[in-house]
Amino acid sequence: MSFILNIETATKNCSVAIAKNGETILCKEIAEEGYSHAEKLHVFIEEAIAEAGITVQDLIAIAVSQGPGSYTGLRIGVSAAKGLCFALNIPLIAVDTLQTLASQAKVSDGKIIPMLDARRMEVYSEVFNFNLEVEREIQAEVITEDSFSAYTDVLYFVGDCAEKCKPVLTKDNFIFLEDIKYPSASAMSKISFDKYQISDIVDVAYFEPYYLKDFMMAPPSKKQ
Numbered sequence: 001m002s003f004i005l006n007i008e009t010a011t012k013n014c015s016v017a018i019a020k021n022g023e024t025i026l027c028k029e030i031a032e033e034g035y036s037h038a039e040k041l042h043v044f045i046e047e048a049i050a051e052a053g054i055t056v057q058d059l060i061a062i063a064v065s066q067g068p069g070s071y072t073g074l075r076i077g078v079s080a081a082k083g084l085c086f087a088l089n090i091p092l093i094a095v096d097t098l099q100t101l102a103s104q105a106k107v108s109d110g111k112i113i114p115m116l117d118a119r120r121m122e123v124y125s126e127v128f129n130f131n132l133e134v135e136r137e138i139q140a141e142v143i144t145e146d147s148f149s150a151y152t153d154v155l156y157f158v159g160d161c162a163e164k165c166k167p168v169l170t171k172d173n174f175i176f177l178e179d180i181k182y183p184s185a186s187a188m189s190k191i192s193f194d195k196y197q198i199s200d201i202v203d204v205a206y207f208e209p210y211y212l213k214d215f216m217m218a219p220p221s222k223k224q
Contacts (some may be wrong), residue, residue, distance in 0.1 A: 003058045003083070004196065005045065006188040009037045009068030010069025010097040010209075011116060011160065016044040018052040026052045027186040031121035038075045040119040046079065046220030056088060061201070063192030066094035067210035068124040069116060070137060074209035084205055090119065091201040093192045097208075098126040098138060100191065110173075111135065113185075115143075115161040121168070123161050138210075143168055152176030162211055163189075 001020055006027075008015040014037045028044040028051075030036065049056060064081035067074050084130035085092045101114035107130050121143045127136035141147070143165050148155055155174050157165065158180040166176050190205040195201070 001055055001058070001059050001194070002193065003052075004061045004063055004096075004189070004192050005049070005059050005082050006063045007041070007045075007071040008065045008066045008097070008183050008185040008188060009041060009101065010067055011073065011182045014040045014044065014068075014073075014183065015183070015185035016041070016048045017049050017185035017189055019189035019193060022190045025190040026224040027184065029184060029186075031182050034200075037133070041076060041080055045084075056084070059088060060133055061085075061091045061093050061192070061196050062088075063093040063095050063188055063195070065097045065100065065185075065188070065209075066207075067094045067097050067142075069097050069168050073212060074186070074211070075131075078207070079208050082207070085204045091196070091199075092204045092207060093195045093200065093204045094207060095136050095188050095195070096126075096138075098124065099128070099132065100135075101180070102126070102128045103132055103187045103191065104180045104184065105158050105177055107156050109136045110156055111128040111151060112156045112158065113148065115157060115165065116161040117160050117164070121164065123159075127180060134168050145170070148174070149214070217221050 004019045006017040017027040022050040041187045062081045098114040102112040110129045115125045126138045157176045162176045162178045
């Protein structure tokens with residue numbers, strides 16, 4: 001049996017899933033206004049392994065969300081994943097946070113645009129077709145009424161940006177799937193297993209989460 005532990009901590013959702021051969025058999029998660037990852041993550045990992053009826057020695061790999069997302073959340077998740085990989089001498093798999101989020105939209109047409117809140121009208125976004133193939137790489141961008149206007153397909157938006165973006169993105173082909181707010185470790189299971197099968201792994205010692213550069217801000221004007 002191929003068991004993989006999936007860890008998702010890039011957003012307010014602290015999420016852990018045990019997968020067998022690419023299918024989730026158990027998931028523990030909680031999304032809170034205040035980040036509780038430092039307190040919850042290791043407890044969830046221990047509980048998930050116990051409730052799945054396995055031991056850490058049964059794990060063939062650890063998969064972790066690589067971002068973009070909360071700096072603190074990502075660091076907590078990656079640190080835990082690295083510690084387990086070192087201790088168990090098993091590979092580390094990095095999963096695109098926005099791909100995980102996009103995969104939670106079960107659609108058969110159009111494009112999926114996962115968005116995670118940055119600040120003000122700024123978001124992290126990526127564009128996938130309904131087969132979850134990347135059509136536009138991750139960008140940090142400011143949302144305006146002209147955003148995504150070049151697309152004529154149906155666009156399905158997922159993520160935690162609906163409240164601030166829905167009043168601005170109003171075109172007829174824009175659909176907000178508001179029940180899909182945060183990425184879940186459960187949705188990582190197939191992605192991480194597919195990566196494991198082709199040895200798409202990262203260096204445990206040197207891997208760092210994907211932090212997008214800060215949005216460009218004009219420097220303060222010099223005093224005369």
